Amino acid sequence: xxxxxxxxxxxxxxxxxRNVALTGPYGSGKSSIILTLKDEYGESExxxxxxxxxxxxxxxxxxxxxxxDDKNDKQDEKWTETLNRKIEYSILQQLIYRExxxxxxxxxxxxxxxxxxxxxxQYALGCxxxxxxxxxxxxxxxxxxxxxxxxxxxxxxxxxxxxxxxxYILYALYKLCIYFIKSYANSKLNKLNLKDGDxxxxxxxxxxxxxxxxxxxxxxxxxxxxxxIEDLDRFETEKIYLKLRELCQLVNESKIVGRHIVFLYAIxxxxxxxxxxxxxxxxxxTVIPVINxxxxxxxxxxxxxxxxxxxxxxxxxxxxxxAFFIQDMRIxxxxxxxxxxxxxxxxxxxxxxxxxxxxxxxxxxKNYFPKDFAQLHKRDGLVYSCLTSxxxxxxxxxxxxxxxxxxxxxxKKLIAENNRRTRQTLWGECTDxxxxxxxxxx
Numbered sequence: 001x002x003x004x005x006x007x008x009x010x011x012x013x014x015x016x017x018r019n020v021a022l023t024g025p026y027g028s029g030k031s032s033i034i035l036t037l038k039d040e041y042g043e044s045e046x047x048x049x050x051x052x053x054x055x056x057x058x059x060x061x062x063x064x065x066x067x068x069d070d071k072n073d074k075q076d077e078k079w080t081e082t083l084n085r086k087i088e089y090s091i092l093q094q095l096i097y098r099e100x101x102x103x104x105x106x107x108x109x110x111x112x113x114x115x116x117x118x119x120x121x122q123y124a125l126g127c128x129x130x131x132x133x134x135x136x137x138x139x140x141x142x143x144x145x146x147x148x149x150x151x152x153x154x155x156x157x158x159x160x161x162x163x164x165x166x167x168y169i170l171y172a173l174y175k176l177c178i179y180f181i182k183s184y185a186n187s188k189l190n191k192l193n194l195k196d197g198d199x200x201x202x203x204x205x206x207x208x209x210x211x212x213x214x215x216x217x218x219x220x221x222x223x224x225x226x227x228x229i230e231d232l233d234r235f236e237t238e239k240i241y242l243k244l245r246e247l248c249q250l251v252n253e254s255k256i257v258g259r260h261i262v263f264l265y266a267i268x269x270x271x272x273x274x275x276x277x278x279x280x281x282x283x284x285x286t287v288i289p290v291i292n293x294x295x296x297x298x299x300x301x302x303x304x305x306x307x308x309x310x311x312x313x314x315x316x317x318x319x320x321x322x323a324f325f326i327q328d329m330r331i332x333x334x335x336x337x338x339x340x341x342x343x344x345x346x347x348x349x350x351x352x353x354x355x356x357x358x359x360x361x362x363x364x365x366k367n368y369f370p371k372d373f374a375q376l377h378k379r380d381g382l383v384y385s386c387l388t389s390x391x392x393x394x395x396x397x398x399x400x401x402x403x404x405x406x407x408x409x410x411x412k413k414l415i416a417e418n419n420r421r422t423r424q425t426l427w428g429e430c431t432d433x434x435x436x437x438x439x440x441x442x
Contacts, residue, residue: 001033004285005041008262012046012225015260017282018248022266024287027328030266033287034228050098050224055231057090084240087232088207095218104221108214130172133165208247215247219257226262233267241265241280291332296323303336318357322364331367339363 004022011017024030041047096104101113115123208215227248232240248263265281272280291299297316300323304313314322326332339360347354365383366373375381 001036001040004033005037005045005047007283007285008041008047008226008264009045011262011283012260015252018252018260018262019245019281019283020262020264021277021281021284022264022287023269023271023277023284025268025289027291027330028287028289029329030287031230034230034264034266046225048223048225050095050222050227052091052094052227052229053231054087054090054229054234057086057231057235080237080239083235083237084243085207087235087237087240088243091229092207092211092215095215099218099222104218106217106221126172129168133168133172136161136165137169206243208243212247212250216251216254216256219251219254219261224261225259226264228264228266230266232265233271236271238272238276241271245280289327289329291329292327293324296326296332299323299329300326300332300336303332304339307336307340309340314357314360318360322357322361325364325368335360335363335367338366 004020007017007020011020022030022033038047038049042049096107096109097111101107101111229244244263248261251257251261269286271277277284297320301311301314301319305311326335342359342363343356346359347356362373369382372381372383376384
């Protein structure tokens, strides 16, 4: 943790490190490290994090097309480009919708702006004040009411009100000019609207390239200096990393932004092959998994103990066989939680008809094969077919035992016959050597 924080601090101060990878297998704790990093090294330490998550981005349809053996290289390349554009679109979408409109007033993307009631009152009072100031300064004849003007006539003091009204009008015009310049200095080309498709996703377009000025403007008006990108490794495409590296370089070298920005990627170890990942990333920090088959039993036992169960809840031998398959800390935690819930509802220590070991085994199966477990409620699925085939398994087992028994009996008879023949042979040799030997001598 401290090492990663020092690397980020060095990168922000010097700019020689721009792309940092936090690598580790699935469930090794990369997300937990990032959360801890945000908590312990936050804005007070000079770190401003911009989280980008692609966990909700789906690409199932394209993945199905890619799995077709009949597709040629050109179609596979088209699939990759389409997927990359969807990823770029998702990243841009998270950038645009993250900040309030007043933070990025010059953005070309139109968004729904909610005006608070207090702001509406201010605008209304401002308009009324502008109208009164206009009437005081110019005194138009078509809006002149002698009674009111006579009542508000303060003689030589009127010049003070004229000056105040003139200054108010000038201030109001100044604010209006600023508003219109900010609003219309940039042409309103597009809207970020998925339904209407206002961000064009043509095959020849790159979302990053097309809206690069928008991205640079976003970093210009915000303080983010650490961009955290998670779940990008789900899509198994290397080209998007090249585009992100290019984007990182453009942002860091842009004089508009004027500061160093680090891109931190939380990815698996096997995203790149050979030396490709060392060429792409400037620094790689490895996460050692907290759980593996060698310590999963102890971790599961500790998790059950934290939920109020004693050390003898599950026999150690059974716990070793079950925990051997658990290699993800999140799954282990969920298994312990669900076991606690199911046990409290189903287990009755007085009747003691439910095996706790079997219950834990089913919970583990539920977490690794949830779809098949759900089929149990419909009397379907692999587990249900195994349970309903119990009698068949028993018959097969009995047949196997009967066959072993028959073989044992045959072997027993064969051994007895061999013993009889051996005794006869020995007896014959003894009588030949000593003719006087009789059965009574034996």
